[in-house]
Amino acid sequence: MNKPVKKIFEVPLYPYTRHDDQDAARPPRHKVVVIGAGPVGLAAAIDLAQQGVEVVVLDENDKVSFGSRAICFAKRPLEILDRLGCGQPMVDKGVIWNLGKVFFDDRKVYDFNLLPEEGHRRPAFINLQQYYFEQFLVDRVRALQAEGAPIEIRGRNKVSAIGTHPDHVTLEIDTPEGSYNIEADWLIACDGAGSPTRAMLGLDFVGRVFEDNFLIADVVMEADFPTERWFWFDPPFNRGQSALLHKQPDGVWRIDLQLGWDIDKDREKRPENVIPRLKAMLGEDVDFELEWVSIYTFQCRRMERFRHGRVLFAGDAAHQVSPFGARGANSGLQDTDNLIWKLKLVIDGKAPENLLDSYDLERVYGADENILNSSRSTDFITPKSDISRILRDAVLDLSETYEFARPLVNSGRLSVPSTYDGSPLNSADALAGPNRTRPGSPCPDAPLGDDFLLSKLGNGFTLMTIDTEAPESFAAEGVTIPRLALSVRDDPSGALAARYLGDAPSAVYLIRPDQHVAARWDSFDAPRVTAALTRALGKE
Amino acid sequence: MTQLILTPNIPAADDFYAELLSTHEGLSTEESHKLNARLVLILANHIGDREALSAALRAATLKKED
Numbered sequence A: 001m002n003k004p005v006k007k008i009f010e011v012p013l014y015p016y017t018r019h020d021d022q023d024a025a026r027p028p029r030h031k032v033v034v035i036g037a038g039p040v041g042l043a044a045a046i047d048l049a050q051q052g053v054e055v056v057v058l059d060e061n062d063k064v065s066f067g068s069r070a071i072c073f074a075k076r077p078l079e080i081l082d083r084l085g086c087g088q089p090m091v092d093k094g095v096i097w098n099l100g101k102v103f104f105d106d107r108k109v110y111d112f113n114l115l116p117e118e119g120h121r122r123p124a125f126i127n128l129q130q131y132y133f134e135q136f137l138v139d140r141v142r143a144l145q146a147e148g149a150p151i152e153i154r155g156r157n158k159v160s161a162i163g164t165h166p167d168h169v170t171l172e173i174d175t176p177e178g179s180y181n182i183e184a185d186w187l188i189a190c191d192g193a194g195s196p197t198r199a200m201l202g203l204d205f206v207g208r209v210f211e212d213n214f215l216i217a218d219v220v221m222e223a224d225f226p227t228e229r230w231f232w233f234d235p236p237f238n239r240g241q242s243a244l245l246h247k248q249p250d251g252v253w254r255i256d257l258q259l260g261w262d263i264d265k266d267r268e269k270r271p272e273n274v275i276p277r278l279k280a281m282l283g284e285d286v287d288f289e290l291e292w293v294s295i296y297t298f299q300c301r302r303m304e305r306f307r308h309g310r311v312l313f314a315g316d317a318a319h320q321v322s323p324f325g326a327r328g329a330n331s332g333l334q335d336t337d338n339l340i341w342k343l344k345l346v347i348d349g350k351a352p353e354n355l356l357d358s359y360d361l362e363r364v365y366g367a368d369e370n371i372l373n374s375s376r377s378t379d380f381i382t383p384k385s386d387i388s389r390i391l392r393d394a395v396l397d398l399s400e401t402y403e404f405a406r407p408l409v410n411s412g413r414l415s416v417p418s419t420y421d422g423s424p425l426n427s428a429d430a431l432a433g434p435n436r437t438r439p440g441s442p443c444p445d446a447p448l449g450d451d452f453l454l455s456k457l458g459n460g461f462t463l464m465t466i467d468t469e470a471p472e473s474f475a476a477e478g479v480t481i482p483r484l485a486l487s488v489r490d491d492p493s494g495a496l497a498a499r500y501l502g503d504a505p506s507a508v509y510l511i512r513p514d515q516h517v518a519a520r521w522d523s524f525d526a527p528r529v530t531a532a533l534t535r536a537l538g539k540e
Numbered sequence B: 001m002t003q004l005i006l007t008p009n010i011p012a013a014d015d016f017y018a019e020l021l022s023t024h025e026g027l028s029t030e031e032s033h034k035l036n037a038r039l040v041l042i043l044a045n046h047i048g049d050r051e052a053l054s055a056a057l058r059a060a061t062l063k064k065e066d
């Protein structure tokens, strides 16, 4: 018999090796240190390295996420990954889905189609195991290293102490061969929901714990369930609770079973208890193999501030949400997307340090939006009182017959990016254009012949013009901004015009490096662009 | 928005009230609660106007507005 093939999460992808830093006479100084090689830490490091900023990633482990955890990745993070040079392998491997079914009690109440808008390079969602997601990020790190980019991952390097100073941070790191010290100009803490960095700095993490447990199981099976998201409220096989079935690549299926509060976690996790539950759900005669089982209690909480001097928190370390709505890793990638361009400008001396306070402001806003949405989903899925259950069941009963009730059914509002309304980096809207592209909005993609708009935006600011004149490049405040000259004729489908012009005949957009709109006008005017750029650099 | 109507607005009010009661006839208290919940949602959808709905929710609490 063949030996079973090892799963990718069982293979050390960044095994420990001794580094010169461990033998240095005094602690070496690095530009940026990232703690945590999870999805968020890796994305931060890739973003920095591909812009030439030296970065060291430390992780106490040497493998990708054990078991799958996150499985649903939304369009916006895929677009961010495109900019980071690793969107394609994710989409190639991932399962694209648009269809879903909702069940209540013993019957199907309705089905839905996400009906994603046309004219975007990326689908609304893919399902992909978190271990593949992290593996593709590690592959990208390796590719950058091969090109000579200043990035390294140090496995089995556990940060055990942190000292903060006005202009740097000191770190003590434990390894299998003892501990050593390094310094960093900047520290990004992406060390997960249990963030030791947060604890070491004595910082808060407040919010709400949902008194409920969920059994999360990934099973491998040859089954003819379609590629759809199936969600059950109060099914016969899990009375009074909920259940979810969703497909991942390689014939792996995600199953979530709500268990309630008063349970014995260790007991429930044992295969002899898990398997009968899954059989009741999938049918006695379905053959499956358990890949990974875990039990979670979900929380919604965040730090009060994400920036503490030279220490920046991102991802689960900064905020945690229940997974209904797939907002954890998705929003973590939006954190680093927001942070890294700002940090790069500050490191290059082109923006004042307080530009980083806008990271705090914008992403706290994003976290609050996610927490609100995911709390509401959790409240719908697990009603907390008799009356909330009566109302919830009324919605579900109505949804079977009447379409109006379906938007009220909340089994997770799927992750969409935040619009930073009210951000101090925005300039007043000066275009009678579409609401969806007002200052603060993430740029929606649009087709441009064989290509797409977002792939034409680089890692820096862009001045996008549609059917109006402007210089080919514009320099102010030490920043040079290339022009992206477009015409509505570049997109016969009309999406570009609908998304960026509306009724306006022409437009000029100042687009931030994270592809959010900073300002927009109907025509180019150098002093106005300079003023908007000054604002977007945090100089006002 | 349309102002929430809190003055008499149902023609043949007695008929309506009788119809409301008869819809609940024969139901257990639990079934009646469920029916009321469905009814609230149907009416809310018909109204649609968010401000009118908020005003109705406030009015239903019987708290005096200042």
Ligand SMILES: Cc1cc2nc3c(=O)[nH]c(=O)nc-3n(C[C@H](O)[C@H](O)[C@H](O)COP(=O)(O)OP(=O)(O)OC[C@H]3O[C@@H](n4cnc5c(N)ncnc54)[C@H](O)[C@@H]3O)c2cc1C
Residues within 6 Å of the ligand: A035, A036, A037, A038, A039, A040, A041, A058, A059, A060, A061, A065, A069, A070, A071, A072, A073, A130, A157, A158, A159, A160, A190, A191, A192, A193, A195, A196, A197, A216, A296, A314, A315, A316, A317, A323, A325, A326, A327, A328, A329, A330, A331, A332
């Ligand atoms: C069941 C479940 C389902 C989910 N589904 C989704 C989903 O569908 N979509 C989605 O977007 N999100 C989902 N999430 C959330 C997602 O998994 C997390 O948001 C994501 O992993 C956060 O990434 P991170 O990089 O911030 O932290 P983590 O992935 O937790 O990584 C933290 C890293 O820091 C390292 N570390 C910790 N302490 C130290 C130390 N002292 N020194 C060095 N290294 C350290 C750890 O080893 C780890 O590698 C789900 C989560 C769960 C539990």
